[in-house]
Amino acid sequence: MADTKIYQASTTAPVNIAVVKYWGKRDPKLNLPTNSSISVTLSQDDLRTHTTASCSSTFASDTLLLNSQSQDTSGARTQACFRELRALRAALEASNSSLPKLSSLPLRIVSENNFPTAAGLASSAAGFAALVRAIANLYELPATPTALSRIARQGSGSACRSLFGGYVAWEMGSKDDGSDSLAVEVAPASHWPTMRALILVVSAEKKGVSSTSGMQITVATSQLFQRRAEIVVPAAMVAMKKAIKEKDFESFGKVTMMESNSFHATCLDTFPPIFYLNDVSKAAIRLVEDINNAAGKIIAAYTFDAGPNAVIYYEEENTAAVAGVIKGALGGLEGWASREIEPKESTSLDARAVGVLRDGVSRVILTQVGEGPVRTQESLIGADGEPVKK
Amino acid sequence: MADTKIYQASTTAPVNIAVVKYWGKRDPKLNLPTNSSISVTLSQDDLRTHTTASCSSTFASDTLLLNSQSQDTSGARTQACFRELRALRAALEASNSSLPKLSSLPLRIVSENNFPTAAGLASSAAGFAALVRAIANLYELPATPTALSRIARQGSGSACRSLFGGYVAWEMGSKDDGSDSLAVEVAPASHWPTMRALILVVSAEKKGVSSTSGMQITVATSQLFQRRAEIVVPAAMVAMKKAIKEKDFESFGKVTMMESNSFHATCLDTFPPIFYLNDVSKAAIRLVEDINNAAGKIIAAYTFDAGPNAVIYYEEENTAAVAGVIKGALGGLEGWASREIEPKESTSLDARAVGVLRDGVSRVILTQVGEGPVRTQESLIGADGEPVKK
Structure with a gap:
């Protein structure tokens, strides 16, 4: 049987x-x-x-x-x-x-x-x-x-x-x-639990080049790529591990931003060039630069994957100076309600960049460093073997 | 006396x-x-x-x-x-x-x-x-x-x-x-007199980083720059001289575009990053890519200096397929009257890119390869030593 x-x-x-x-x-x-x-x-x-x-x-x-x-x-x-x-x-x-x-x-x-x-x-x-x-x-x-x-x-x-x-x-x-x-x-996560992330979800006009095919073209055509793979990233790996072990946000942030820029630079050096950053992404970079300049040190760090969304890392103690200031500028967007963030006025932000972000960001996601996969008893498949209807 | x-x-x-x-x-x-x-x-x-x-x-x-x-x-x-x-x-x-x-x-x-x-x-x-x-x-x-x-x-x-x-x-x-x-x-110029240039003048939101200070920051901070200076450009110099000597537009165009991208990639790899290309510049790149794809070979080549303006090189014999098609898409702009260009309809152009260009390009300049400095009798200073009033 x-x-x-x-x-x-x-x-x-x-x-x-x-x-x-x-x-x-x-x-x-x-x-x-x-x-x-x-x-x-x-x-x-x-x-x-x-x-x-x-x-x-x-x-x-x-x-x-x-x-x-x-x-x-x-x-x-x-x-x-x-x-x-x-x-x-x-x-x-x-x-x-x-x-x-x-x-x-x-x-x-x-x-x-x-x-x-x-x-x-x-x-x-x-x-x-x-x-x-x-x-x-x-x-x-x-x-x-x-x-x-x-x-x-x-x-x-x-x-x-x-x-x-x-x-x-x-x-x-x-x-x-x-x-x-x-x-x-x-x-x-418990080693450095105060790491926060604010994601600015940017409405892209259209789907960019997929990362799988984009990577292949970069490897095949970028003349700067080899330098990145052989010299730049190995040095960044060492610096980033040290920054994490020492919970040194300034180093963490600087390497994070330079790494994102380096990656997108090799995309631009691809032929034909690949652009994931758009004018809204660039406005998000400006926003982070203005926040850091106002603080006199790096308290926020942007990074971008294969798309225009900005992920901004910061430490909990700087919530007001980073997330608060961004909420003060972009408070009308969906997503702020998930955390209690006090909006904060700032005169340090570039008005043009804020305008571009107001037009181009569709929602924010507030989150933080977290745990790995967790086993759960909550099942998406019933005892009959069929997907659970929602 | x-x-x-x-x-x-x-x-x-x-x-x-x-x-x-x-x-x-x-x-x-x-x-x-x-x-x-x-x-x-x-x-x-x-x-x-x-x-x-x-x-x-x-x-x-x-x-x-x-x-x-x-x-x-x-x-x-x-x-x-x-x-x-x-x-x-x-x-x-x-x-x-x-x-x-x-x-x-x-x-x-x-x-x-x-x-x-x-x-x-x-x-x-x-x-x-x-x-x-x-x-x-x-x-x-x-x-x-x-x-x-x-x-x-x-x-x-x-x-x-x-x-x-x-x-x-x-x-x-x-x-x-x-x-x-x-x-x-x-x-x-007489060696290859058929080289044409079409400049799309882009209305920049604001003045970017000056090239003098931008260069300094790139040299000081870009981790990819050294590779460009030592390896990429020397190879491009050899390839470009050969392309010019042989009047080989495909090679000329490919090196021109890759060189522009390489330069802007090192700007993006600068910390803080320098952006000269904006979404209008990117739409111009897309336009050239579409024109070349329609032709099945490189007949147009974009290049960008320290600003968003696109300079598009092409040969006289491809005036219709390059300048004609661009005039067909962007005919309403100032500057077309300086040359006789027949506007040409094309179904090969990305509609979104054309829309971005219509909004973001303020004028075109049609020109071509030319001569060096020419001595002239026309003086801007009168016999009395004073500037000539216009």
Whole structure:
């Protein structure tokens, strides 16, 4: 008699925003990067993917539902994650015959983000981290976050960093098979819990170049890129780890801003050039410069991924001088209600930049450094194996 | 009895737009660059400075009038030009006692541009080239354009290239005294006379960082800059000279665009970052990309100096496919009347980019490769030594 049980496990996983940027693959198939990177994991209270992984002989095939939309699972990236996780489970089953043979059952994955997809926040990192973590939970794999990071990396490079909370490095490794291209903890969130992030969500006119294809063109055509990968980033890695260990915000902020600029510079040096920063992004940079100039030191640091949204890091003690001042300038936007921030008037801000931001920012997200994936009993799949209707 | 004669001579000098960019000084006082550069001299029919240099014992002091506005001549740059030219004249006078002692007389310089200053076109190149050439004419110096380029360079770096017509290299040199940092002809205008330029004058919201201070900050802070100066530009110099010699527009265009991008990438990599390109500039890049994609090859090439204006190079035979198509999209702008260009409909242009350009471009300038400084009898100073009233 066949086993018709519905096996399932659930997790949540966080978004991470890099402060030393990943840009460039030395192996596109394995998502092996041309340089190491470091990120801050953001709180799942504000931004997270919730994923339930289930398997059953009653399922017809592997499926993936994201925000109630059926997703293609036949892509090489998702397939690589399924294959690697099944291989680990198969090894467990081979060593212990009492274990149910889950590795051979079709998978049903159901996933939901608690943030608007339209916000243009890179959700693939949280998505693949949650997928890998949920299946690892389902399969009861004894794998560490670092071991799982090797698998999540193959789904989406930066996903490997979302398997940890706090401050996370993705060490590029040197092996051809990618076995040493892994995420490791630089410091837990508890080491430096006062790190805050304010995201200015910018309404982009249109979708920019995808990061996957953008990276490839940069590696192939930018004449400055090699310098970044070989000299600039290794130095930034050292400086950033030191800044995090010492909780030195000025160094953290300076490296964060220079790293973002360096990454976007190599995008501009790509041929044809890639532009992720627009005039609204530039106004956000000006805003941060004005805030820092008023403070007489770096108390806020901008960073931009492959899109126009600004992520502004600051420490809790500077909430008034950073988030308060920005709320004073851009108080009318959606998103401020999630935290108590006292709006503060400032005469230090460039009026033109504030005007551009008022027109071009669609909402703000207030968040902070947070924990890694958390196992949850809250399931997105019912006992009948069907996605839970909302 | 003192000589009270009014001595005078006049010249015109052209604007040049670099295709291999000058950015970075290794000696700010002497304007010695960190890399060589190449430019195309533009026709003086469209863009020129007209300068009359005069000297007389009746003048009280050195003065400079530009577009009827009195200019400060006490700056180190203007003083360097005056001093160097006077030294050459003094040497002539020492070797031939029959020559009038012009080197000791106060100078009166009157200068006029035939293009709107408000256009934001770097006029200092034409301005200093004209100033140096006019005084050299006044002093009857036997100096070659290359010899004068050493002096004009001290007024404004890129001015050294405006002493020649056609295609001009500024070889950076290696000596500390700058004696080998000179402009030389790559090819005369007659070698490749079909080169056209269409300038989209973009209304900038505000003045950007001046190129002098911008360069200094880039050299001090950009971690990618050294690579550009040492590796990228030397390779571009070789490729560009070859493209010009072979009249190979595809190579010329590709190097021109990549060079512009590389220069602006190092600006973005500066800390704090320098942005000269705005969303209108980016729309101009998109326009050129669309034109080239429609042609299936590079027939148009954008380049941007330290500001948002786009200069688009193309060959005469592609006037319809480049200038015609751009006029078809942006026909309502001032400046089209200077040449007969048939507007041409195109379905290949990105509608959003065209909209951004319609809103953000204030005028066009149609021009082409042209000659170097030309001596003229038309004087801006009357026989009485006073500026000619317009």
